[in-house]
Amino acid sequence: MDNRGSSSGAGTAPSEWVPGGGRLEWVDVARGVGIIAVVVGHVWTQGPVRDAVYSFHMPLFFLLSGLLSRAQPPGAFTLRQLGSQMRPYAAFLALLIVADQIVEPLKGHRPIFDQWPQDMLPVLLGGSWLRGPYTIFWFVPCLMAGRILFNMLLARWRDPLDRRWAWVILPLLPIAYILGWITDASVLGLLSVPMALVLLWVGAAWQKVAWRRWMWWPLAALSLGGLSGLLPTLNMKAADYGAPLLSIGSAVATSLLLFRFSVRVGPFGGWLAGVGRASLVIMYLHVAVIHYFSPILGKPWLLTLAVALPMGAYHLMKRSAVGRRIFL
Numbered sequence: 518m519d520n521r522g523s524s525s526g527a528g529t530a531p532s533e534w535v536p537g538g539g540r541l542e543w544v545d546v547a548r549g550v551g552i553i554a555v556v557v558g559h560v561w562t563q564g565p566v567r568d569a570v571y572s573f574h575m576p577l578f579f580l581l582s583g584l585l586s587r588a589q590p591p592g593a594f595t596l597r598q599l600g601s602q603m604r605p606y607a608a609f610l611a612l613l614i615v616a617d618q619i620v621e622p623l624k625g626h627r628p629i630f631d632q633w634p635q636d637m638l639p640v641l642l643g644g645s646w647l648r649g650p651y652t653i654f655w656f657v658p659c660l661m662a663g664r665i666l667f668n669m670l671l672a673r674w675r676d677p678l679d680r681r682w683a684w685v686i687l688p689l690l691p692i693a694y695i696l697g698w699i700t701d702a703s704v705l706g707l708l709s710v711p712m713a714l715v716l717l718w719v720g721a722a723w724q725k726v727a728w729r730r731w732m733w734w735p736l737a738a739l740s741l742g743g744l745s746g747l748l749p750t751l752n753m754k755a756a757d758y759g760a761p762l763l764s765i766g767s768a769v770a771t772s773l774l775l776f777r778f779s780v781r782v783g784p785f786g787g788w789l790a791g792v793g794r795a796s797l798v799i800m801y802l803h804v805a806v807i808h809y810f811s812p813i814l815g816k817p818w819l820l821t822l823a824v825a826l827p828m829g830a831y832h833l834m835k836r837s838a839v840g841r842r843i844f845l
Contacts, residue, residue: 543776543783544585548793550775551577555653556803556823560816571750572743572764573771575656579713580772582664583720588671595665602661606654608843609801610640613650620809644703645754650805655706655754657800662705663713667721677721689715690762697756708756712765719769728777736770743767792824795831798844802827 554574561567614630621628629649630636639646644655674681693711703709742748748767749759758765779786792799803823810819834840 541783542786542790543779544581545790545793546783546786547577547581547776547779548796549786549789549791550779550793551581552792552796552799552803553824555800556807556820559653559804559807560819560823565746568746568750569744571752572746572748573740573751573768573775575753576716576751576765576768577772577775578656579660579663579716580720580723580769581776582660583667583717584723584776586664586667586671586717586721588675589668591665591669591672594668598661598665602657605797605801605844606657610643610647610651610654613802613805614640616805617650643705644707645701646704650808652754653800653804655703655709657706657797659706659709659713659753662707662710663717666710667714667717671721676725677718678725682718686715686718693756694758694761697758701755701757703754703756706754709753712753712756712758716765716769723773733774736774739763739767739770740774743771792828795828798831798834799824799827802830 551574554570554577558567558570558574617628617630629651630640643658647654670682670685671677689711693709693715696708696711700708743750743764744767748764751757751759751764751768782789806823806826807819810822814822831845834844
């Protein structure tokens with residue numbers, strides 16, 4: 518969830534998408550919208566609200582990462598990703614495991630992991646083996662692996678509209694669906710990497726597309742198909758992509774429209790941008806807040822706390838040199 522923009526090459530879309538560098542306020546706004554949708558989907562676990570946000574919320578982050586991508590030396594990029602992403606992953610996972618060992622006994626319950634050292638195996642496997650307050654931990658390793666593989670290809674074929682990309686993207690689509698039909702077992706969330714690669718490519722290719730007003734109509738129609746529940750919803754963690762091509766197409770359409778919205782409100786989206794800047798910490802911690810407080814709080818309060826408490830933790834970590842080094 519890198520916040521940096523990427524270089525724009527000749528023939529790319531307007532600079533509102535990918536300027537020469539620096540922080541883009543609209544990117545943080547888009548992340549803010551996306552992470553609030555993620556929290557909403559974990560507070561309202563059934564019904565039309567849940568189905569609406571599940572129709573797009575995780576693909577949005579993959580598309581945004583692809584849109585901001587630029588080719589980098591594969592070796593250095595891989596090492597940087599492993600260090601910058603897996604260090605916070607391990608730190609937040611260890612923090613929540615320790616917290617669960619304390620909180621659950623205080624409530625008169627057994628911790629989720631209480632058979633040591635046997636429980637080290639599911640902890641190390643991650644992905645579909647992590648549930649309850651850890652359920653979101655599939656996302657970062659999946660995004661990281663997707664970005665590493667995508668960067669290797671992008672370093673070779675720098676133009677995402679190069680025809681040679683078709684030799685990769687077209688086979689990946691059926692592979693993604695077939696894997697999801699065969700199993701939902703996912704080590705470190707890697708089951709979803711084929712679809713993640715497709716979404717990263719779509720985001721990168723969108724850099725090259727100049728916006729036209731007529732695009733509102735087909736994108737809005739496809740988006741409404743998912744938001745309304747007309748199309749089957751998505752569960753990227755389990756590699757369940759709904760109706761082939763249509764559900765993921767609806768997710769892409771909704772995300773692209775939200776990017777347009779974010780560009781428009783970017784100059785005045787201060788609080789949303791603030792949420793977006795804390796999105797990684799919110800991603801890791803919000804499910805734990807929901808898990809521990811859901812027996813005693815109503816859903817609106819859960820939503821508020823699941824955003825506010827991780828944001829508070831983010832600002833505390835940001836102020837501490839040790840906190841920044843370990844968690845951010």
